[in-house]
């Protein structure tokens with residue numbers, strides 16, 4: 270079964286052979302617009318979970334496949350349907366949990382999409398669609414890996430397997446902890462492979478070693494009891510917009526770095542990354558300079574950032590000469606890995622309370638915090654993952670920090686002490702997850718499937 274020069278060739282062959290089918294199934298999955306926001310048709314998440322459960326059954330490796338909805342703690346509501354497929358380990362082999370999520374971000378403005386968001390379209394070696402990368406490609410990487418293992422190993426597959434495909438990752442994973450509680454025994458694992466992150470570029474893999482946390486809240490600023498004609502009192506009283514603009518401006522230094530006492534930074538080396546690459550990947554306009562200080566990647570991976578992502582105020586079309594009494598903004602902070610998100614939130618809140626201009630009244634609500642994570646890179650599984658990626662991609666992986674947040678990773682680590690967590694992914698810097706024209710690089714998809722097949726196939730031989 271194995272060739273003398275390359276004992277893994279049967280794994281690689283099975284993985285490569287399965288890529289076209291995996292791509293076809295991915296195309297079917299992205300046609301289902303499963304979005305966990307209440308404003309969208311929730312039946313689509315049921316369809317999407319059923320499609321994933323069917324794919325899991327089709328791999329032929331599981332003892333049990335089911336769809337489960339866990340209660341959202343503190344409410345009578347059920348969370349969105351997640352898929353749980355399990356298979357017991359044999360002959361003392363480890364159990365591996367494969368994680369991905371089947372819900373997607375809302376499409377945003379359809380007019381900004383070159384092709385319809387839920388119509389899979391291949392252009393220039395990429396598959397375009399909402400969820401093509403985040404995270405239905407993660408699901409299909411796991412499914413394709415399991416198919417390849419079944420094909421290459423047959424009855425010699427002894428690994429314990431847990432496939433966990435969540436249905437509300439993009440909407441705050443509200444029933445995640447309860448889902449783990451409800452299925453604690455079946456989900457116990459030695460290694461967890463989270464396929465929801467990115468790669469250095471479309472050819473160079475990455476092992477994610479740090480994730481920033483997030484702290485998000487609504488801030489309402491009030492200065493007046495009621496609105497007034499700006500010609501009547503303008504110049505003598507501060508309107509809520511003036512107070513809000515001045516207050517928010519205190520959050521940043523002139524160079525755009527965060528100016529809040531009590532927010533931590535992580536001190537760690539970062540790979541070289543040119544400003545020109547940043548300009549290209551982020552779409553920085555001509556003449557616009559980057560923000561922040563220190564190496565570019567330290568700003569994204571290791572330092573906090575603050576963004577105002579929403580504002581409730583009179584729209585441009587409805588604007589009149591009026592002093593606004595009250596304004597609400599959404600403040601979204603990325604927290605340095607290693608700092609608790611609750612602590613970061615308290616620091617920003619204290620800063621705002623101490624900086625309110627004109628004694629403006631502040632109200633904080635809708636607080637949503639999630640912790641970052643530092644991966645323990647000392648375990649055998651990280652070494653095995655690095656080797657599998659080096660072979661699958663033909664290039665050594667980069668140790669990668671993630672500027673975004675996957676708060677459930679810290680939940681998993683807390684729930685299963687001693688578990689080894691591998692954060693991998695199929696995105697590349699051009700994937701535009703969460704944005705219009707999201708896409709998957711098809712060759713990255715192929716390499717990710719080969720790498721994960723090698724990783725699990727070798728674990729089976731450990």
Ligand SMILES: [Zn+2]
Nearest residue numbers: 403404438465
């Ligand atoms: Zn995701």
